[in-house]
Amino acid sequence: MLNICSSRLINITFYIHVYYIFLLLVCFFVTAVPKLNIFYQTSVDDPSVLTLTCIAKGFYPSDITLSWVLSVQEVPHSREQAPATLHQDGTYNIISTVQVKDSLWSPEVEIGCEANHSSLTQPLMTKIRKRDDF
Structure with missing residues (x-):
């Protein structure tokens, strides 16, 4: 026994x-590689300010750095980033926003959101241009 x-x-x-x-x-x-989405809208408080939002989805582990780039320079304006949120599938999402003066951004100039993450061999970037009709 x-x-x-x-x-x-x-x-x-x-x-x-x-x-x-x-x-x-x-x-x-x-690891899971992040997917980036970027969009913008006019600020509710001030129509001369545009709020750009970058969403990194589906990445693991949670440590990630998002940065904003205007052409080759850092975007010179207010920036916010919330902590990463965990989803049921075990991956993370994070949102970063930046506000820029409408006059700073012309339709020829791209603004980019860059992600640095351990799953990447080099930084991942997505870019957006301002629409002429905005």
């Missing part, structure tokens, strides 16, 4: 160790 119990205990202990090793491997080696 003791041998049967100790044998089952050894089996259970083995499976627990395998499970923890699996979790460690998942934590260190599983």
Whole structure:
């Protein structure tokens, strides 16, 4: 009877160790690449200000850096970024917004949102141009 119990205990202990090793491997080696979307709208408070929003979706792990680029320079205006939110599938989303003066942004100039994440071999960027009719 003791041998049967100790044998089952050894089996259970083995499976627990395998499970923890699996979790460690998942934590260190599983990644998901972010997908970027960017859009803009006129600020509710001030029609001369445009609010640009960049959404990074479906990435793992949660550490990510989003930055805004106007041509080659950083965008010189107010910027906000919320913490990453966890979804049921285990991936994260994050939203970054920046406000720029309408006069700063002409239709020929692209504004980009750049993501740096451990799943990427180089930064990911998506760009947007201002519509003429905006």
